[in-house]
Amino acid sequence: MKTAVVTNIQRYSTHDGDGVRTTIFFKGCPLSCRWCHNPESQDFRKELFFYDNKCKNCGGCIPRCPSGANVLEEGKLCFDRSKCTGCGNCTDWCIYEARELAGKDYTAEQLVKEAKKDRIFYEQSGGGVTLSGGEVMSQDIEILEPLCRGLHREGLSVFIDTCGFAPYEKYEKILPYVDTFLYDIKAMDSAVHKEWTGVDNALILENLKKLSAAGANIYIRIPTIGGVNANEGFMQQVIAFLTENNIHPAQVNLLPYHNYGRNKYASLAKEYDDASMQVPSDEQMEQFKNMFINSGFTKTNIGG
Ligand code: SF4
Ligand code: SF4
Structure with missing residues (x-):
């Protein structure tokens, strides 16, 4: 039976989508964002x-x-x-x-069983299950598809937290079972995206257009980092991209950078260079939020 490596099953989470959720963090990511606060989820190996x-x-x-x-x-x-x-x-x-x-191995069946344990909290709060990482869309489709289908059949809300860097065919296969995609936009300029995350953004933006055209419910998530993208020019580029491509996210979540994960880097003997990244001020975050709201993205909030 196929298994996936999971770093953590976090219960009672209120930051990974609507209501109280169980968030499953898969191990392995094709990106290497320099601000990543889950460095243990970057490598595919335990x-x-x-x-x-x-x-x-x-x-x-x-x-x-x-x-x-x-x-x-x-x-x-x-x-x-x-x-x-x-x-x-x-x-x-x-x-x-x-x-x-x-890292611990789980089958799709075992993960559905784990998620079902918190059903009562989902029902009371309008919550559900969020599949995150690492990058959940990098997981084998033979795990991902039965997992999403199994959760959906149980009547549980399924959110996918994704960086967007995966073949679109994988998104297509799970689309019928997914309630919402939490979709990251980190940089609009391809070279800047590559500099900070290790990959360019062409596939990511293309997938976003396709998912939107397919009618997926999407929350755009913008990790907002001083020294990287916490500036008016970038926010304006995102607004222009969404508008020009007729993308109507149900929400926009601006996620201010924090460096809470820095201690994990030392325990994994990985380097964390936060000298070039800063926490944006509350005033800046408010200003960015208002830019989105004034451009018609009325369900924009700070955090998510
Ligand atoms: S250090 Fe521990 S985890 Fe690593 S190979 Fe040895 S026994 Fe296994
Ligand atoms: S305390 Fe140190 S030496 Fe002793 S078992 Fe733990 S890691 Fe090994």
Whole structure:
């Protein structure tokens, strides 16, 4: 049976669409946005968080590792990440909780079962399930399609949180089961998009036009980052693109940048360069919101 790697199933979420939702974070993303606050979801493989500050150098993990990734050198535990396969053998043996595996396998059936546990909260709040990541649309369609169909058959609302960078045929296959797409726009200039996310935006914008023409319900989500796109010129470009292409999102959500994920980068031995990114001011966010509202996108809000 096919499985997908999931980093987290977050219950009672109120930031990933309407009402109270269960958000399933899939592992793996074709983009590498420099502001990403879920660095554990970028790589498609399982990865080990190693919390150096919690390690007591007891050596308990050393014999559990089939790859010899851990050694004691002068009483100090040294973890060689290049040898780690993400098997997870060592995590249960560290009583100091210095080790945590990012990524667990699930079948589509298991995920539907997990999501159903919170049905009562969805019914009370108008919520449902959000499939996120990483990039959910990068998952195998043989998982994605039965998952969306299974959730839909259970009568659960299905939201897809996507960067838009996937073959349109995949969107087409799940379209009948999806209530809303949370669709990111990060930069309108292709070179700028590539500089900050690693890929150009042609496919993303094309998919957005196609989804809109197919009648999908869309919330546009704009991560708003000082030093990247928190400026009037960019917001005006987005407004022009939506207007010219007759795209009528049900909502526009402006998401102010934050750097809460920075500690995760250290535990994964990844670099986080936030010197060139700033949190936009409340005044700027209000100004951008008003630009959208004044251009006819009346359901624009800050956050989402
Ligand atoms: S078992 Fe945990 S505390 Fe002990 S050396 Fe390994 S990581 Fe450090
Ligand atoms: S996850 Fe597996 S390979 Fe990596 S350090 Fe732990 S036991 Fe070794």
